[in-house]
Amino acid sequence: MNEQGPWISPGPEPDPGRGDGLDSGGLGPGSRGGDGFRGDPNRSVGRRAVAAALLFLLLISIAAALLFIRSQTVAWPPPDWIFAACDVGQGDALALAVGPAEAVVVDTGPDPAKADRCLTLLGVRKVPLLVLTHFHADHIDGVPGVLKGRAVAEIETTNDRDPPKGASEVAAWASSARVPTSVAAAGEHRRFGPVSWDVLWPDPNESPPTPPEPVHKSRRRGRHQARASPRGGGEEGSGPNNSSVVLQVTVATRDGAVRLLLTGDIEPPSQAAILAAHPDLAADVLKVPHHGSAHQDPDLFAAVHPRVAVISVGKGNTYGHPAPRTIALASGAGARVFRTDDDGQVVVFGTAARLRVATRH
Template sequence: MKGKWHYIVIVAFFAYWNVNSLFWLGTSIFGIVLLTGLYSNRVSSLFLFVCTLSFVFFSYYAPAIATNKPVIAGDVIKGIVVSTVKESHHSFLFTIKEKVSNEHVIVYVPKPTQRRGMFQHGAQCTVKGTYEKPTRARNPGNFDYRQYLKKEGISYVMRVQNDDDIVCTGQSRVASILTVREWIMASLEAKLTVDSFAWVNALIFGEDENVSDDIILTFRQWGLSHLLAISGLHVGLITYTTYLFFTRFCLVSKESTSIILIIFLPFYAILAGADPPVLRATIMTVTFLFGNLMNKKWLTSDIVSFAAIVMILSDKYAPYSLSFQFSFLVTFTLLLSKTLFLKSPFWNVLNISFICYFAVIPLQLNVFYFLQPLSLFANLLIVPYFSFFVIPATLLSVLLALFPLHPISEALLSIHHFMITEVALPVLQQVDFTWVIGQISPVSMIFYYCTFVTFMRNWEREKRRSTFLFGVVIVLILIIEALQPYFDRHGYVTMLDVGQGDTIVIELPYRKSVMLIDTANTTPSEQPYGTGEQVIQPFLWSRGIQKVDHVIITHFDEDHVGSLPFILRQFKVENVYTHPTVPEQWEKVLMNVNHEKVKANMDLVVEDIRFEILHPNDDESYEENDRSVVISALLGGQTFLLTGDIGFTVEEELMERYPSLTVDVLKVAHHGSKYSTSEKWIKQVNPKVALISVGRGNRYGHPSEEVLARLKNAGVEVFRTDENGAIMYKFTEKEGTFYPFYP
C-alpha cells in the first residue's frame, strides 16, 4: 500500500457521495474504477480488496445529512460540552452531546449571565430550555444554516431563558488549554488597538469577527479569504522556527527537538482553534517527526492521506466541512504535481497559484457562484506578502505583546493594517472583473475534474499541445455553464422571501432580459443582516445573473426600495422606473442611472412582452402606498397583476377605470393588509392564484385573517412567503407552473 493511501481517501469521498442523494453516481464511478483495475492488471488483487472493503465501510460509516432526527424528549437535557464556548452580541453558545441519545445540541445562553465560568469544554451540564430547529434558507442560493449545522451533526438548538435553567460542573483537560487561549486573547486585546487585535485574533486564533466587513467582503470577492484564516502555513512556520531555535540556539539534539514539537503542536492546534487546515498540518507534521524518530521514510502523499483518514475517523462529519474539502483538495493536488516545482522560485510560486486556483473552482462556484479571474495575479502578490511578512510579524507581535514590548507589536501590525486598508483595498475595489457563473451541476463538476486531472498529467509530461487543448476544454466547461441560461426556453418569476417587504425577479426565456420589481428593505427586523447582500444578491448570482436590465420601484417605502443603493453598486443596472413623485433623497441616488418616471397608460415592452402600467395617474394627492406602480403582464399564458401597496381607494379607481380587468395571478397588495384586497376587488379581477410577500411573525399581523378568508371564499389558491419561502413560477410561451420553495 505504500504510495497508494490516497486512493483510500478517494474511496471514502465516493462513499460519502454514495450516501447523500447521489447513490447511483458514487457506486457507478467506484464500480467502473474497480473493473478497470481488475482488467488492466496494473494493481494487485489485495489493493482492490482493500479499496472495496474501505468503500463498504465508509458507506456505512458516513452520516446522511438529509436525515430528519426526532426531537429529544422533554425540555431538559443532560450532557457534556464538546465544543469551545463562543460569544455573540446577545448570547454565549456551545454544543452539548446529549447523554442518552448522543445527539449534539447547540445551547444559547442569553447575556448577561453570572454562570459564564461554568461553560467549559468537557463540563457536565443540565440544561432546561426551549427546542428550536435552526433557521433554514428561504430562497434558492441563500445560506442554509440548518443544512450547515446538519453537516456538523447538529439538528436542533436549545435556548435558555434564565441563569437558573443551566448548571454545569467540571471540565476536561482541553478546557485548561482553552483557558490559556482566552487569557492570551484578553491580554492582547487590552494592549493592542482594535485594528491590530483584529488581525491577531484572525491570524493567530482563527476568530475573524473583529475584521472589518469591508476587508472580509473584498478578500472574498478576490479569492483571498484563505489568508484571513489559520492555515497549514502557520504550523509550518512555527515548526521551522521552533526547530531552529532549539537546535541552533539551545543546542538541543534533533531527536529531542522532534519530541518537543510532537508534544507542543497538538497544544498549538487547540490554541489556534483546531480548524481542519491546522489539524491537517499538525497531524502531518507530528507523523513526519515520529517517522524520523523511528527512522521511517514515509511518502508525503501517504502522510497527507493518513491525516485525512484520522480526521474522518475522529469526526465522521469532517468531510462535509468546506475547509476540510478545500484544504485536502489543494494539498493533494500540489503533492501529485510536485514534479512541476523544479524551476526557479518565481515559476514555482506562479505554478502553485495557478494549480490552487483551478483546483478549487467547482467548490468555489458551489458556494459563492462567482470567479475572480484576476485573483490568480492578486494571490501572486498578496500570498507572499502574508507568508513572509504578515504571519511571521503577527506571531512575533503576540510574543512581544505578552511582555512589555507591545509598542513594537503595535507598530508592526499598524504597518500591515495601513498596507491593507490604504494600499491593497482601494486597488482591489477599483478593479472588478467578477465573473458570475452560478452553481455548477454535479455532472459538470465531474467532467471538470476529469479534464483537470488529464490537463495536469499532460503538463507533467511536458506535452504542451495536449496541455493547451485540455486547458481550453476547462475554460469551455466554465463558459458553457455560464451560457446555459441563454439556451433555456423557460422563463422564471420568483417572489423572494425578503421578510416584511417585496422583491420579485422576472427572467425572460433564453435570458433575454432580467427585471427586478422592488428591492425590499435594507435589513428586515427578523434578520440581522443586509437583505441585498444576504438574500437578493446570492439568489441572482446563483442564477448566474450579473446584469439587471430593468428595476421597477413601485413606491418609496423602505420595505420596497431599501436595498436599491446596494443593487446599483453590485450589479450593472440598465434602467430604473419609478412613479413620478420621487423624494429628494432618492433623486440623488438615481442621478447616475437611466431613470424614467412612469404612470398609467404607459407601456414597458421588453422582448415582445408588454408590461402595462395601470397606476398611478396624474393625481398627486395620493399617500405613498397609493402611489404604487401597478403592473399587468402576460407571462406563460397567465396574466399577472402586481399591485405594490395600494389600498381600497386605488382598487376602486382601477375597477372604474378598467371595468373588464381580470387576471390569473394577483400579487396581494400591502402584504395582505386588511385595508387592501376587498371582496369586490377579488370578485372583479377573479384571480386563480394569489401571492403574498410577508415576513414571518411580523408585528403588523399580516396577512390579515379577513383577507385570507376573502381569498379562500373566492376559491383562490394562496402562496405566502412566510410559509412557502420563495415562490417560483416557471413558464414557457403558453403555460407555466408554480413551485413554492417549501411546498
Template sequence: VLLVAAATGAALALGPIADAMTRAGIPPGWTLAACDVGQGDAVVVRSAGSVALIDTGPDPAPLARCLDELGIARVDLLVLTHFDLDHRGGIDAVRGRVGNLVHGPTSGPSDVRVLEELAAGGARITLASRGMSGLLGEAHWRVLWPRATTAPGNDASVVVEFRGGGVPTALFLGDLSAAGQQAMKAGADLLAGYDVVKVAHHGSADQDAALYGRLHAAVALITVGENDYGHPRGETLTLLTAAGARVARTDREGLVALWRDADGMRLWHERAAPPPAAVAPGG
C-alpha cells in the same frame, strides 16, 4: 390549469451549501419569481433574457442572495412602486446594474437621493404615469396607476401589469389600500382575468374584495415576512381563497417561482407550504 410542483430546493444546511442546493433546485424555465426578503416586496419577471425587478425589499443581503440564486446579473427594468423602506431598502444589491427605472412619486429629499444614486450608477429614470407601457424581452408591460395628481404614499404605488412572452399574466398592486384599489380600478383597462396577482400591502386587511373577485387570479402572491401587523390577515386569506386563488406566501414557502408551459401554469416553491390552519379574522 394550475400545476403545483414539489419543492426540491429546500435548504437543509446553512451557508453556501444551502444556497447551492436551492440554486440547483430552481426550475430553469421560470419566468416570474418572488424573492423571500422578509417583510417586503421583491419580485422578478424574466422574458427572452430580459429581467424586470419590482421593488427591492428592505435589505440588500436577502435580495442579493435571491438574485444570485436566480442567476440574475443585470436588471433591465426596475420598478420602484413607492419609497417605503420595505420596497426600496435593498437598492444597494442592484446599484450600477439597472438599465431603466420606473418609479412612483417622491415625497422628500431622501426619495430624490435614491433616484440620484441609481442615476449615477447608469439607470435611466422615469416617473411612472397611468398608460405608460413598454417591452421586456417578448413580454409587454404597462402601468395602470397612479394618476399624475395622486399624492405620494401607499396609494400612489405604481401598479404594473405583465403579459405575454412566456410570463404568466400578472398584476402587481404595490401597497394600495382598499380605497386606492378602488380608485385604480375606476377607469383602468383591466384584463378579463390574471394568472397571478401580487396582493397589496403584504396581505393587510385593507383590501377591496370586489377587485380580487374581478381579477379571477389563479395565484395570489403574498410577499411577507415576520411582522407585528398580523400580515397576512385572516380575512384577507379568506377573501382570496373565496375568489378561487391559490395563496402562495414567501414567509412559509420561501422563494416562489412560476412559469407557463404547454400544460398550463406551474408553481415551484423552495419550501413545502404547511397545511392551512383554521384562521380567525385578524389572525
C-alpha cells in the same frame, strides 16, 4: 436548502362526454360512464383486457410525469420561470424573466443582501429596468443589492416623492451607479422580450385618493389603527401606498399568455379607482397588495380572479400581515395562496395551460 415540488395549476374542466377527462393522445378515448354492455360476454373480456392495458399505460405516464416534476427541483430556478417573489422579509422584491440571465425587477425589499441573494439564485445578471413602486423602505432599501455586480439600465419610480428621504436615497444610488431614472404614469406601455405591461397607476389625470383616517385598534371593538415603522414601511391609510405603481403584465408562452397584476401597496381608494378605470383586471397571478394587509377592496379580488395569489411578507412582522380576511378573499376568488414568510422564494413557471409554482427556502 429546502425545496418543494411544484404545485400545478388545475387545467380545464374535463369534458363530461369523456368521463375521466384524459387526453386521448396514445391512449384512446376515455370512459363514457359505464360500459353499457348487453352483448357477447367474450367482448366483455376483451374490454376488460383493453381497460387493464390502458390502466398500465396510464400508471407509466403518471410515473414519468412525477419524475419530470421532481426533476424541476434539481436546478433553480426552473428553466422556464416567469415570475419570482423573493424572500426578503417584510417587503416586496419581485422579478420577471425577460431573457437569459435577465429580469425586470419590481421593488427590492428592505435588505440589500437579501435582494442580491435572491437575484443571484435566479441567475439574474442584467436588469433592463428596475421599477420602484413607491419610496417606503421595505420596497427600496435593497436597491444597492440589485445594483451590486449587475448591469441595471434604468430605474423607474412613482411620481409621488413621499417619503422624501426615500426618494433622495434612490436618486443618490442611481446617480452613483450612473443609472438613468424615469417616472411611471398610467397609460405607459413597455416590452422586454416575451414580457409586456401597461402601467395602470398612478394616473396623473386622477386626483390623489384620500385614504381614510387611521383609527385606534381596540381588541374589544376590533377596530384598526395604522401602525407606522420609523421609515414608513407598514402603515395603512398611507398616501405613498396609494401612489404605488401598478403593472398589468402579459407574458407570452408557447400555448398562450400568462397574465399578472403587480399591485405594490395600493389600498381600497386606489384599488377602487383602478377597477373603475380598468374593469378587465383578470389575471392568472396576483401579487396581493400591501403584504396581505386587511385593508382591501373585495371587488378587486373578485375582478382579478387569480389562479395564484402571492403574498410577500416577513415572518413575525408587527403589522398583522397577512390578515386572515385577506387570505380568505384570495382563496374565495379561486386562488392558491403562497406567502414568502412560510414558503420562502416563490417562483411561477411553465405555460398558460400548465402553470406551476415552486418554492425554496
